[in-house]
Amino acid sequence: MSLPHDTVLDRFLRYVVIDTQSDPTSQAQPSTEKQKDLGRLLERELKALGLDDAHLDEHGNVYATIPANTKKDVPAICFCSHMDTAPDFSGTGVKPQLVRNYQGSDITLTGDPSQVIRVASHPQLNDQIGHDIVTTDGTTLLGADDKAGVAEIMSAAQFLVRNPEIPHGPVKILFTTDEEIGRGADKVDLKKLGARFAYTLDGSTVGEIENETFSADGVTIDISGVAMHPGYAKGKMENAIKAASDIVARLPRDIAPETTEGREGFIHPVDISGSMEAARIQLIIRDFTEGGLKEKEDLLEKITSEVMATYPGSSHTFTVKHQYRNMKEVLDRHPEIMENLEEAVRRVGLEPVRHSIRGGTDGSRLSFMGLPCPNIYTGGHAYHSPLEWVSVQDMETAVKTIVELVKVWEERA
Structure with a gap:
């Protein structure tokens, strides 16, 4: 199923065109059956990587395991992202656009020229000179929230599987549904997942790591x-x-x-x-x-x-x-979770900045369910809007961060 040399961009472009918008008026889980379309694709791709336990459950959640390859007793670490996109703006018919070698000007979106990603309103663009920027055509949201996270976890999984010389403990993978409507953790089976600690890939600016929510x-x-x-x-x-x-x-x-x-x-x-x-x-x-x-x-x-x-x-x-509830209450009981993450961020050449989320995340619920779970950057910006954008190079940095984090946990075990 997977291409021999899938990049994080290959995966991201493949995932964002699949409509996975959740529906707050539905009482079902997943709230929309179309979320399973992406789930089925991810299940096939995970199995193609050799993760035989990969499966999509009845609620649309996807589980998989990269088995440990070290003799050390390393805690099982989970990486989690959500597959649904926000109900705030259309996620149907996404047409991703790639701006190569961005040079600092405003970005006018081709499908609706009235939609302009302005540097004045998006100062993070000043840090993207020379990067490749993915946007929409202005008629839909992009879905980097959180398909950037999904693509990054999948790319890191591919890297770890293909580089068995990197020692690591058990790595668990979880993709959820309905996070955007506050139900992302409702049907997660933590016993089946079997992780001790977790990290969501659902943040924004690279370098910013989040251990606190509303x-x-x-x-x-x-x-x-x-x-x-x-x-x-x-x-x-x-x-x-x-x-x-x-x-x-x-x-x-x-x-x-x-x-x-x-x-x-x-x-x-x-x-x-x-x-x-x-x-x-x-x-x-x-x-x-x-x-x-x-x-x-x-x-x-x-x-x-x-x-x-x-x-x-x-x-x-x-x-x-x-x-x-604020996940910091739980995370403070396990300081090694953030300490190891900060070390991984430094190893990819960034200075970690602890950040508070003025909102929630799957990590909030998972932490209080017994799975302490801070949040890692994906590189996406302007979520829930047609002005959403993400840097390919920042996505690559997030992939490297996952790999380094797995290595840190093994080294410190």
């Missing part, structure tokens, strides 16, 4: 109003739409995604719907600490109660749903 909850506020014919409503009607709007209007503007950065958390309404008699507000709460998360939920509940007190005939419910 902690996250979802909040649903359901409001029952008092419906009445508007012609005879004085002193009687309590419009649920207005109550919901009052709550949203009172949210602090300085605790919102559009006004926060770094380690600042936020309260973010993501959906509001309703009628005169009933309305619903859905929000997400994000913070890097449990205390910060609780403070924001308490503030939101206080605002809700104060608003609803002005609608005495109405009622409401306030429901908090746990989503994921």
Whole structure:
């Protein structure tokens, strides 16, 4: 199945044209059956590399093992990426474009000339002079999130299999579905996977390694109003739409995604719907600490109660749903995970920079499921948009990082 000398670019271009967009409205897993199209291809390619245990399970997850070739007792290390692309923008009919030997100008996308990757908005392009840049034609997203990670893991696996003189412990491979809709780890069988530690390949700028994510909850506020014919409503009607709007209007503007950065958390309404008699507000709460998360939920509940007190005939419910937690809490118990990664990054000629993700990743869930799992760069940028791009040379650096990391774990065992 695989070509004799597949490069990471060969693989990446092969994978991005397969539509794997996930669907948050579906209750199935995978949420879209088309994610299995890529899963089946990866299963075949892994088997072609000689990984006989490679298989696609009923939920669309792909598992495989590169057996240890050292006598040392090295922990089994897993490398993980997700196959789905984000629902935010179309992933159908991806037409990848290759800009060879990039020389620093803005990149106009051929399928929609109004879409321009501008250096002023993407300053990381200043570090890409001489690189080969992959973009879309501007009518779809690219899918570097996270097919760059998939291609990098596959290329590293190919390298390790074809270079058996490199000593290493057991290397586990995992490709998941539905990460973009928050379900990437839901159906992962950790017992079957058999890894002690893991790394997701789902980051961005090379050199940046991530051991911290937001902690996250979802909040649903359901409001029952008092419906009445508007012609005879004085002193009687309590419009649920207005109550919901009052709550949203009172949210602090300085605790919102559009006004926060770094380690600042936020309260973010993501959906509001309703009628005169009933309305619903859905929000997400994000913070890097449990205390910060609780403070924001308490503030939101206080605002809700104060608003609803002005609608005495109405009622409401306030429901908090746990989503994921900051993986740093788990990773700090196993400092060797990040120390070994930092050494691998240095070996490929970069200075490692620990970075916090203003979001989540499969690694958040996996860490709290018992598989400590930080995040490694892929070289991709401008995710979830038609302006998404990735450097071929940065993808190659990510491949080398995986190989060096496997070597470090064996050396330090």
